[in-house]
Amino acid sequence: MKPVPHLPHRPRLARLAFGVPFALSLCLGSAAETAPRNVILFVGDGMGVSTVTAARILDGQNRGQPGEENYLSFERFPHLALVKTYNVDAQVPDSAGTMTALVTGRKARVGVLSVDPSVAHGDCEGALSNPLTTLLEEAEQRGYRTGLVTTTRITHATPAAAYAHSIDRKWEFAAAMPEDARGKCKDIARQLVEFPHGDGVDVLLGGGRGVFLPVEQQDPEDAEATGHRRDGRDLIAEWLAAGEGRRFVFDHDGLNALGADGQVLGLFEVSHMEHEADRLADAGGEPSLAEMTDFALARLAAPGAPGFFLMVEGGRIDHAHHASNAYRALTDTIAFAAAVTVAVERANPAETLILVTADHSHTLTIGGWPARGNPILGLVVGADGKPGKDMAGDTYTTLGYANGPGAIKGAQGDLEPTHPDYRQRATYPLYLETHAAEDVAAYALGRGAEGVRGVMDQHELHGVMRAALFPADAPKTSDGG
Numbered sequence: 416m417k418p419v420p421h422l423p424h425r426p427r428l429a430r431l432a433f434g435v436p437f438a439l440s441l442c443l444g445s446a447a448e449t450a451p452r453n454v455i456l457f458v459g460d461g462m463g464v465s466t467v468t469a470a471r472i473l474d475g476q477n478r479g480q481p482g483e484e485n486y487l488s489f490e491r492f493p494h495l496a497l498v499k500t501y502n503v504d505a506q507v508p509d510s511a512g513t514m515t516a517l518v519t520g521r522k523a524r525v526g527v528l529s530v531d532p533s534v535a536h537g538d539c540e541g542a543l544s545n546p547l548t549t550l551l552e553e554a555e556q557r558g559y560r561t562g563l564v565t566t567t568r569i570t571h572a573t574p575a576a577a578y579a580h581s582i583d584r585k586w587e588f589a590a591a592m593p594e595d596a597r598g599k600c601k602d603i604a605r606q607l608v609e610f611p612h613g614d615g616v617d618v619l620l621g622g623g624r625g626v627f628l629p630v631e632q633q634d635p636e637d638a639e640a641t642g643h644r645r646d647g648r649d650l651i652a653e654w655l656a657a658g659e660g661r662r663f664v665f666d667h668d669g670l671n672a673l674g675a676d677g678q679v680l681g682l683f684e685v686s687h688m689e690h691e692a693d694r695l696a697d698a699g700g701e702p703s704l705a706e707m708t709d710f711a712l713a714r715l716a717a718p719g720a721p722g723f724f725l726m727v728e729g730g731r732i733d734h735a736h737h738a739s740n741a742y743r744a745l746t747d748t749i750a751f752a753a754a755v756t757v758a759v760e761r762a763n764p765a766e767t768l769i770l771v772t773a774d775h776s777h778t779l780t781i782g783g784w785p786a787r788g789n790p791i792l793g794l795v796v797g798a799d800g801k802p803g804k805d806m807a808g809d810t811y812t813t814l815g816y817a818n819g820p821g822a823i824k825g826a827q828g829d830l831e832p833t834h835p836d837y838r839q840r841a842t843y844p845l846y847l848e849t850h851a852a853e854d855v856a857a858y859a860l861g862r863g864a865e866g867v868r869g870v871m872d873q874h875e876l877h878g879v880m881r882a883a884l885f886p887a888d889a890p891k892t893s894d895g896g
């Protein structure tokens with residue numbers, strides 16, 4: 416990927432949005448009144464600073480460079496902050512609480528989606544009466560276009576926090592809820608299909624067909640899979656029936672064949688989509704995160720709306736880290752950076768804020784004494800050309816984790832450290848490597864980006880996005896504490 420230039424950018428979105436040359440549109444009215452106002456929020460799930468550094472090096476090395484001098488697309492953005500990610504009740508946070516902070520301006524409890532932190536865990540009725548309004552809801556209420564793009568199930572914590580209010584992130588479909596909650600509260604997939612604001616979310620691309628389909632129904636792509644729902648409901652059919660001109664697709668070809676208008680639900684896997692490293696081997700064919708971003712932006716920027724809000728998640732960086740598998744975490748991070756490049760090329764920074772951040776970090780570390788240009792996934796080889804050795808005289812890798820399955824004896828099998836399935840070594844044996852609590856970075860470009868600076872609390876990023884989207888409003892004070 417080529418380095419992304421700083422301002423100014425060609426106003427490609429402006430031309431698309433007005434349908435006439437930008438200069439002509441200026442003659443038709445004040446540009447400030449008519450120009451669209453857009454926010455694109457990119458979330459690298461689990462993309463801590465060490466992940467960005469290691470992915471930057473791998474990306475450069477994949478193109479034959481030493482790697483350390485490389486930049487990922489968003490690292491060229493002019494505005495930067497460090498972001499505190501803790502949840503109301505957790506030092507090391509989860510994605511539900513952190514995404515709630517980003518999209519509502521209030522920190523939440525760990526595991527809780529866009530519900531006031533005064534509501535206790537498990538209290539589904541309390542959650543019903545204490546929802547936190549999300550940016551996506553506000554955007555729909557004001558006639559903006561909206562979109563959610565992710566590589567996880569579209570009902571997974573990060574995308575779900577944008578549209579659902581649930582005291583438990585695991586309630587993705589009714590059968591996953593406790594029986595008493597099922598009668599009172601809606602599962603997350605139903606909340607998406609029955610989204611009550613505006614005309615509903617306009618572009619929904621990700622994985623997770625299973626949570627929308629009943630167990631009686633065979634999956635459209637995978638002959639061996641059925642839906643997960645035990646309430647007999649086909650939520651894809653319900654979503655299609657609830658609006659004019661809606662389209663559902665489940666593979667790459669289906670997405671490419673769509674016309675230019677109408678709302679789109681694209682669910683490309685029964686569960687999560689593939690990691691980027693495995694995507695091309697997928698039987699049905701999946702679009703890349705960059706392709707999905709391009710598709711979403713083309714629709715959301717069409718004329719006729721005051722602007723749009725789009726969230727794009729590189730959702731499986733996190734999953735690879737949990738498996739102590741740096742290869743897939745880093746290749747997914749590089750694919751995420753490619754999706755950001757698409758947005759930079761399409762967006763006019765006078766109209767659009769592009770905010771790139773992570774919800775939380777992971778325990779990945781980059782250490783030892785490797786020479787410049789030493790393969791980032793490989794064994795440490797020093798500047799003297801000799802392999803680095805530990806106290807027992809064994810070689811060791813540059814990348815490691817503080818905890819996770821890589822500390823379990825034999826977790827690496829006979830694989831070389833550079834193999835895609837290798838699990839990096841860890842200190843403490845846990846079946847799943849954990850999130851980490853150090854700050855993540857936020858990178859901003861375009862409209863209102865200068866508000867991203869210094870050390871910020873995560874919920875404060877909501878105010879920056881909200882001001883860019885709804886400039887007529889007085890800034891809403893954030894009180895996330």
Ligand SMILES: [Zn+2]
Pocket residue numbers: 461510733734737850
């Ligand atoms: Zn995670």
